[in-house]
Amino acid sequence: MSLANGLYQDRSSPLHRVPAGVKVLALVIVGTVVFLINDWRILLAVLAGVTALYGIARFSPRVLWAQIKPLLWLLAAFFAVQLWLNDWQAGLVVVTRLASVVLFAGLVTLTTRVSVMLAALERAMTPLRVVGVNPEKVGLAFSLVLRFIPVIASVASEVREAQKARGLDRNMIALSVPLIIHTLKMADDVADAIEARSYDPIEKA
Template sequence: MILSDYIPGTGLLWRLPPGSKLLALAALGTLLLAVPRLDLAALTFAAVIALYLGSGLGWRVIWRILRPMLVILAVIAGAQWWLFDALSAAMVALRLAALLLFASLVTLTTRASDMIAAFERALFWLRPLGVNPAKVSLALSLALRFIPVLGAITAEVREAQRARGLERSVIATAVPVIVRLLKMADDIADAIEARGYDPAPQSPRPTGDTRP
């Protein structure tokens, strides 16, 4: 199971810290939605395309990202044209395409693991609100591990229900999957605690003082 769209590379975009790329995405999204102008949307679209080409990602990658969106873009632009005029249709379509391409650029140039690390660092600032970064990290890594496991369980249960002629029934699939899931949760929680996992002490650990 491929779990990331990341394309390896060494260009400037790959070396930028993930946090700054996310901030740039948020800023661009806010700007484009706050200032609905055709020239701005077209300029941004051209700039994003230039970023792709400048990073050596090429037209093939751009096409791979745009192709699944073409239907939605066409429907949205069509609705705009019908309701307003061609200019606003072009503006909305260009704006959305630019945003989606830029967002995909962030995903393409950042490893999921780096993105998660950036996310965990950002969580540090939420500490005063009672968020414990260590617990969030545990949940994140558990979920990443469970997704393929669960995919396998779902496939297994569907296979078993196919033998009973029930493969089309969502209920006959969902119930055994969820029950197995809940049993698994108990076992895993026990296993984690049996290995002495402390859900991260809230107070910082004493450092240095304990050495003889």
């Protein structure tokens, strides 16, 4: 199961009992803090801490590996770019940041039912109606992101395998362009489907 199929797995653990709103807030905080840290040693400590949380949540190493495996080639590409432009330390900073956020996001989705998470998000956004924010639209956007993470990871894997057969698996342009085109096409199809159904979250509000 990837972050993707990222879906709740029932366990009897302390993390499963933490309220959804607290976990979503923690994800926002972690996602913000890691991008404020530039020391790769501290980031490695953060990554080790996130990894340890999987044990606390009673997930096996196999589940942990499944969260990060689809992104390995992307992490390798980021590291290579930073190594070329800067040095290995800059590459390690970028990779540990992304890995920490992905693993923590995976942990949140694995320990929280999506419906509960979205409900908590909408409740948290309700006070922002006075400044024009529509909680239902935010919830819809968030649910689409969760839905498409696995799809995009799957497409990325398919593109990589196809380009590998052509001997282009190390060519970042050959990997990135088809993925971007597929992603934009999917986004366009989803937008058309929503419009065809005349779905308007504002009316629900």
